[in-house]
Amino acid sequence: MDIYLAQLMNGLVYGMLLFLTAAGLSLIFGLMNVVSLAHGSFFMLGAYLAFAVVRETGNYWLALLISPCLTVLVGLVVERFFMRRLYRRGHLDQVLLTFGFTFVFFDAVRSIWGSDIRKLAPPVSLEGSIALVGGMFSTYRLFLLAFGALLALILWAVMEKSRLGAMVRAGVDDSQMAAGLGANIPALFSGVFGAGVALAAIGGVVAAPVLGLYPGMDGDILIPSFIVIVIGGMGSLRGAFVGTLLVGIADAFGKAYVPALSLFLIYLLMAVFLLVRPQGLFGIKGGVAPAGMVVAARAALSATLRVKVIAALVLLALACYPLLVPDYQRTLVSEIFVFAIFAMSLDLLLGYTGLPSFGHAGFFGLGAYTVIVLGALFGLNGWTGVLIAVPLTALAAALIGFFCVRTSGITFLMLTLAFSQLLYSIAFKWRDVTGGSDGIGIPDRPNIFGWSLSEPIVMYYVTFGFCLLCYVGLRRLIASPLGHAFIGIRENESRMRAIGYSTGLYKLLSFTIGGALAGLAGGLYALFNGFVSPEVLHWSASGDILIMVMLGGAGTLLGPVLGSAIFLLMKNLVSSYNDHWMMIIGIIFIACVMFFPGGVWGILSSRIAGRKPDSPPRPGTTPAEGIASGDKAPTGAAPGASMTVDGAAR
Amino acid sequence: MLELDAVHSYYGDSHILQGVSFTVQEGEVVCLLGRNGAGKTTTILTVMGYITPRSGTVRYQGQAIAGLAPYQVARRGVGFVPQERGIFPSLTVRENLTVFSRQPGSALQAAGQAVKGASAPRAPWTLERVYKVFPRLHERERNLGFQLSGGEQQMLSIARALMLNPDLLVLDEPSEGLAPMIVNEIVTVLRGLKNEGLAILLVEQNLHTALALADRHHVMNKGEILFSGTSQDLERNEDVKRRYLAV
Ligand SMILES: Nc1ncnc2c1ncn2[C@@H]1O[C@H](COP(=O)(O)OP(=O)(O)OP(=O)(O)O)[C@@H](O)[C@H]1O
Ligand SMILES: [Mg+2]
Numbered sequence: 001m002d003i004y005l006a007q008l009m010n011g012l013v014y015g016m017l018l019f020l021t022a023a024g025l026s027l028i029f030g031l032m033n034v035v036s037l038a039h040g041s042f043f044m045l046g047a048y049l050a051f052a053v054v055r056e057t058g059n060y061w062l063a064l065l066i067s068p069c070l071t072v073l074v075g076l077v078v079e080r081f082f083m084r085r086l087y088r089r090g091h092l093d094q095v096l097l098t099f100g101f102t103f104v105f106f107d108a109v110r111s112i113w114g115s116d117i118r119k120l121a122p123p124v125s126l127e128g129s130i131a132l133v134g135g136m137f138s139t140y141r142l143f144l145l146a147f148g149a150l151l152a153l154i155l156w157a158v159m160e161k162s163r164l165g166a167m168v169r170a171g172v173d174d175s176q177m178a179a180g181l182g183a184n185i186p187a188l189f190s191g192v193f194g195a196g197v198a199l200a201a202i203g204g205v206v207a208a209p210v211l212g213l214y215p216g217m218d219g220d221i222l223i224p225s226f227i228v229i230v231i232g233g234m235g236s237l238r239g240a241f242v243g244t245l246l247v248g249i250a251d252a253f254g255k256a257y258v259p260a261l262s263l264f265l266i267y268l269l270m271a272v273f274l275l276v277r278p279q280g281l282f283g284i285k286g287g288v289a290p291a292g293m294v295v296a297a298r299a300a301l302s303a304t305l306r307v308k309v310i311a312a313l314v315l316l317a318l319a320c321y322p323l324l325v326p327d328y329q330r331t332l333v334s335e336i337f338v339f340a341i342f343a344m345s346l347d348l349l350l351g352y353t354g355l356p357s358f359g360h361a362g363f364f365g366l367g368a369y370t371v372i373v374l375g376a377l378f379g380l381n382g383w384t385g386v387l388i389a390v391p392l393t394a395l396a397a398a399l400i401g402f403f404c405v406r407t408s409g410i411t412f413l414m415l416t417l418a419f420s421q422l423l424y425s426i427a428f429k430w431r432d433v434t435g436g437s438d439g440i441g442i443p444d445r446p447n448i449f450g451w452s453l454s455e456p457i458v459m460y461y462v463t464f465g466f467c468l469l470c471y472v473g474l475r476r477l478i479a480s481p482l483g484h485a486f487i488g489i490r491e492n493e494s495r496m497r498a499i500g501y502s503t504g505l506y507k508l509l510s511f512t513i514g515g516a517l518a519g520l521a522g523g524l525y526a527l528f529n530g531f532v533s534p535e536v537l538h539w540s541a542s543g544d545i546l547i548m549v550m551l552g553g554a555g556t557l558l559g560p561v562l563g564s565a566i567f568l569l570m571k572n573l574v575s576s577y578n579d580h581w582m583m584i585i586g587i588i589f590i591a592c593v594m595f596f597p598g599g600v601w602g603i604l605s606s607r608i609a610g611r612k613p614d615s616p617p618r619p620g621t622t623p624a625e626g627i628a629s630g631d632k633a634p635t636g637a638a639p640g641a642s643m644t645v646d647g648a649a650r
Numbered sequence: 651m652l653e654l655d656a657v658h659s660y661y662g663d664s665h666i667l668q669g670v671s672f673t674v675q676e677g678e679v680v681c682l683l684g685r686n687g688a689g690k691t692t693t694i695l696t697v698m699g700y701i702t703p704r705s706g707t708v709r710y711q712g713q714a715i716a717g718l719a720p721y722q723v724a725r726r727g728v729g730f731v732p733q734e735r736g737i738f739p740s741l742t743v744r745e746n747l748t749v750f751s752r753q754p755g756s757a758l759q760a761a762g763q764a765v766k767g768a769s770a771p772r773a774p775w776t777l778e779r780v781y782k783v784f785p786r787l788h789e790r791e792r793n794l795g796f797q798l799s800g801g802e803q804q805m806l807s808i809a810r811a812l813m814l815n816p817d818l819l820v821l822d823e824p825s826e827g828l829a830p831m832i833v834n835e836i837v838t839v840l841r842g843l844k845n846e847g848l849a850i851l852l853v854e855q856n857l858h859t860a861l862a863l864a865d866r867h868h869v870m871n872k873g874e875i876l877f878s879g880t881s882q883d884l885e886r887n888e889d890v891k892r893r894y895l896a897v
Contacts, residue, residue, distance in 0.1 A: 166749040170738045173795075177736035180698055181750040182724035182814065 002134050007252045013141050013210065015248025016148030020203030021221050022228040022240045023155060024196025030172040030235020031192050033091045035410050038078065038098040039200050040222030041105035046071045046201025047208040047217065048109050051120050060123035068201040075197030079190055085594060091410065092356055096550060096593050099543055102218060103586025110215040111580065120208035144206055151202070152241055159237055168192055172235045219539060223421050224251075226414045227266055231273045232281050234411075239282035267422045270415075271403055322460040330456040332572060336565045337463035338524045341470045343548045343560030345517030350546070351555035352478060353510040354490030355405070358413045358542050359420030362400070363393045363515040365537030366423060367522025372532045373433055375442035382446035382453070386523035390516050397515020398508065405507040408493070417539055424537040439533025446527065453527055466524055467561070470517060474557055477513070486510050547589050553599025562601050651676050651849055652697065652818060657706035657716075659696045666692045667703070668873040674818065677847040679840075681854050681864035683895055689873040690853040691733055694822050697851070698730055699723040710818070725752075729816030733823050733853075735807040739796035743787055746795055746806055747777060751813035772846050775812045783839055784809050801832035808839065819843065822853045837862055857895055861885060869894050 025039045046067050053063035078101055086093045121127075122140035129136045159165035170178045171188050179185045203221070211217065228247050232239025247266055254265040273281070322330045342364050349355040370392055371385035380388075400419045404412055427434045434440055445453035453459050477483050485506050488496045497503050526532055535541065544567070552563025567585070574581040596603060652674040659667035666689050674680045682690045695701045697708060699720040708716040715723055724730060738746050754774040773779070781788035784805045790798065798806060804824055811819060824840070825833040833856075840863055844850060854860040860867060867884045869877040877890045884890065 163749065166741060166745045169740055170745075170749050173738040173740055174736055176700070176720070177732065177738070178750065179720040180700070180724055180730040180732065180736070181810065182721050182752065183750055184721050185719075 003256070005133070005135050007256045008249065009135075009137060009141065009145075010255075011249035011252030012245070013144050013248070014251060015244040015246075016144055017203055017207045017210070018221070018224055018228055018248055019148060019152060019241055019244040020206075021200045022225040022232070022244050023152075023237060024199040025225050026229045026232070026235055026237065026240045027168070027172075027192055028196045029229065029410065031168060031175065032094075032189055033410065034083070034094045034098070035226075035414060036098045036193075036196070037095060037222065038101040038105065039196065039225070040218030040220075041102050042071050042075055042197045042200040043204040043207070043221050044109060044213075044215070044218040045074065045105060046204030047120070047213050048113055048118075048204075049201075050205040050208055051113070051118055051213055054120060060121075064202070064205050067205050068198045071201035071204075072194050072198045076190060076194050079193040082590065082594065083193075084186065084189070089597065092413075093593055093597065095356075095410065095413065096546070097590060099546070100586045100590035100593060102540075102543075103582045103589065106215055106218065107580055107583035107586065111583075113213070113215075115215055118213040120213060122209040140209055144210070147206060151199070155199075156237060223418065223539065224266065227270045227418055230270050230411070230414060230418070236282035242281055267418060270418060318464060322457050327456040330460045332568065334456065334459045334463045334528055336568050337460075337467040338521055338528055339545070339548065339564040339568060340467050340561040341524065342518055342521035342545055343552070343564045344470055344474055344557055345514045345521060346545050347549050347554055347557065347560045348474060348477075348486070348517070349510055349514040350549055351559075352483065352490060353486040353507060354408075354493075355507060355511065356409070356413045357404075357416040357511075357514070358539065358546065359400075359416035359418070360514070360518055360545055361537055361539070361541035362416075362420030362423040363397055363518035364522035364525065364541070364545075365420075365427065365532070365534075366393045366396055367519030368526040368529075368532045368536055369427060369434060369440075369522075370519075371523045371526035372440055372442055372530075375526075376440055377433070382442070382527045383448075385526070386520065389523040389526075390519050393519025393522070394512050394516035397519075398512045401508045401511035401515070405504055405511060417542065420537060420542055421539055424534055424539070427534040427537050434534070437534060439531055441531035442526075445530060459528060463524060463528065466520070470520070471557060471561070474517075478557070482506075482509070547585070549599075551589065551592055551599055553601035553605075556599075556601050556605065558605075559599050559601035562604075563599065566600065651711050652851065653707075653709040654693070654697070655707045655709075657693075657696060657703045657708060659692055659701050659703045661692075661701075666873050667696065669706070670870075670873070670875055671706075672868050672875060672878065674849055674851050677844075677849055678866070679844050679850040679852060679864045681852045681860045681867045682870055683854055683857070683860055683867055684870035685855075685894060688870040688894075690870055691822055692873070693870070694730075694732075694820055694851070694853060697723070697820060698728065724814065727814075727817035729811030729814045729819045731804075731807045731811050731819070731821040731824060733826065735803045737795040737798065737803045737806055739794065741795055742791065743793055743795070743798070743806060744777070744791045747780060747787075747810050747813050750810075752815055754815040772848065775815050777813075780809045780812060783842070801828050801835075804828060804832070804836060805839075808836070812843075816848075818849045818851065820851045823855060824852070825854065825856050825859050833859065855895075857884075857891065 021039060021043050025036060028034060028036050028039070049067035049070050050060075050063035053066050054060055057063075078098070082097055082101075083094050086097060126140040126143050129138045130142060131137075132142075159168065167178070167183055167188065168191075171183060171185065171192075175183075175185055175188075178188075204217075207221075211220075224247060228243035229240060231246060232241070232243025246269065250265050250269055258265070318333075321333065342360075345363075346357060346360045349357045349360070367386075367389040370389035371382055374380040374385045374388065375382055400416070404415045404419070407415060428436060430436075445459075447453065448458065448462060451458045453462060478487075485496070485501055488501070489503050489506055489510075493503050496506075522536070525536070545564075548563035548567045549560045550563070551566055552561065553559025570585065570588075571581055574584050578584070592599065654673070655671050657667050657670045658665065670689070670693055672680065672682075682693060684690050692701065696703050696716075699715065699718045699722065703716050706716070707714055710723070710726055710728065713726075715726065720730075738749070741749060754772070781791075786802060787806055787809055790802060795803075795806070808819075808821070808824065811821075821840075824836055828836070837859055840850065840852075844863065850863075852860070852864060854864075861881050861884070864881065866878065866880055868875045869884075869890055871894050876894060877884070877887065879887070
């Protein structure tokens, strides 16, 4: 059979599957300005529910009907009872909320159906293959193509030809204006969210016989879907369609001819598009919709005597702690210190510069791999490794940042995510150097002043020292003119630009410093752990660190430290007697996003300083979004302009 | 039919409207005047439900509407023409007109009850009628929103609001930034609407346009109404004209 034809077929099939998720993702984004990170979870849920239905009834077609319906119900609950409550709080909080749900769904799927790969047989009527133009094709795959094309056609007809579709498109253009003409926006949001979930779930059902079922299939479809909508243009159905075919085919041919580089090809495609056409192929919305951070600016705590005393006591306690406890706890707290550095480095981006990075683990992992690989392959001393790792990650951050800082808000988030996945795939694929999925280790730890780091107590003081150093350094940075520029960009980038700052450069600088510090944390982690595997680079690792920052309180320095402590303690505590720690973390995170946007430190610090905690804005007192913005935003920019309103009001 | 009483509105912590009161009667054209930043748009957005006032009442056809969502206000029969025109760029001209259009009388149903003395029967607005009033839009029917000139956008925005068959039309500076020719055209259309008995709340910076259309005027400054009167009163009041209007 013609090999090209076979690859083309593979590409088209994969493209179709991608289309079903990407189309919904893109529409939801276009209308609601929210990237639903749970979209992959609905894909997974659809697949597993179908698996359950087929096991009960043996009827694939019934599963194709029931599973999407059930999944839509779940999706509507998420939209109606969680996301809707955060409409007024800004889009990033909603994104984070959907991220919390990925934990919940992942854990649910894993505990119900287990971690093993499951298989779903295609319906009997579609088994076998058919001979067509010079080749044999699996009947099921042909069905997939036809089915996908039919759905795309229906979707296109609804969107382009019906009044409902016009309403959705009007909402995508300018939801505030649509509201002023009588469009019931909350209902429209629910409808589109539900339709998007339905598409993803259908995608999951039809994909199951081809791709198999496993927890983690959510991320595997989500990331390429992101790339698709970056390429195709957000909010554009046509863009999603063309984008999926491009990515699908590039992927198939890449896998066949340059297997080592197959993943790069897609990312390369994306990078090229971002440079040449940042708004994507068919995007009308610029790729730079400001999503802004809704992290309340918290004035640096005034160094009153009370605060100084508390700080001194805490430091003293931390210094004495390892003398009083066994090794296990020394190790645990050392790990907390390492992750505290990592979390603070992310907060420099997220909380201080307003850059919501979802790929920060990439730099952490790069730092860790540098130390371990140099140690394992060349016998290089761990400290030398760290000394090399930091500038190397800084370089990588500068390079990646060069692409990313051109965008902001949600696009930025997706790009950083995609780049970190690129690093992940390198670590995964480059077996000779990185050991692939098995990971790689170093035989022994280096010394410091004659003491070996393999002693937990030595490790404790070393990580403690680095953590303190980073804290003090970042504190100074934040207080410096440079730090003020970062904060200015977070508050109102266009104003900073207007008064003569080249904000792109500053953002790049912040990104690079943050990346370098994450590299340092990664290097220390390598020394601490002596072993590294691709998991440290995975997007869920980026999510974990984001959770730590948000949990503790973004836009502060102690918040992330506290957040990483809480996260890791909980992970250790809960996972020691209960398998469902992901579910629990997910729920706590969701609660945190919904009810304590300032994080734990936000609550604590106001207690210490004797202030009342900042209450979330009451409805009715927040400024109207969109067309209420003071600047005369051109038509179509209004949905994105909402954040400038918030910024101005503050 | 529209009644604002001591309305105070805020953007976050900034107190913008400081006790605004005025009414628009059935079939009347009322104009809000004032310099840039006087609070005219804020007043309009408060009426439309984009901003919920912290105190004071907004009544429409006898019912309190402060706190309702914009779509609920719109469905009660208010046609909104925002300052930025708000054309949907990726919809065609025709789609812009039809996407949210409503039949006459549906406003009353949306309000849940028929309101006594509401809207005398006016000729309903349909695509044909709108195209007759704005032939330019007919020519550009198939063009996308973003392809229109400023004047065409303004016409489309007004026509789109008419397609809702409103009982009250709310326009925010319809003449802003347009060539005199086009302003004249729009003024002619608005005068036609007035003669038909449609109630209009108009924001204007251009005194000439305001005098040409409105029955009563309210001059705003710093979120307060400092002068109210008929066209004659306003024309005679040199002090107000000099201090609060750029005359
Ligand atoms: N989104 C916003 N956030 C904070 N303040 C705002 C916002 N929009 C407007 N303002 C302020 O509210 C005040 C009133 O603005 P408004 O837009 O109502 O004025 P206006 O009379 O419509 O002016 P113009 O003639 O320029 O349209 C101004 O001082 C303005 O700076
Ligand atoms: Mg205005």
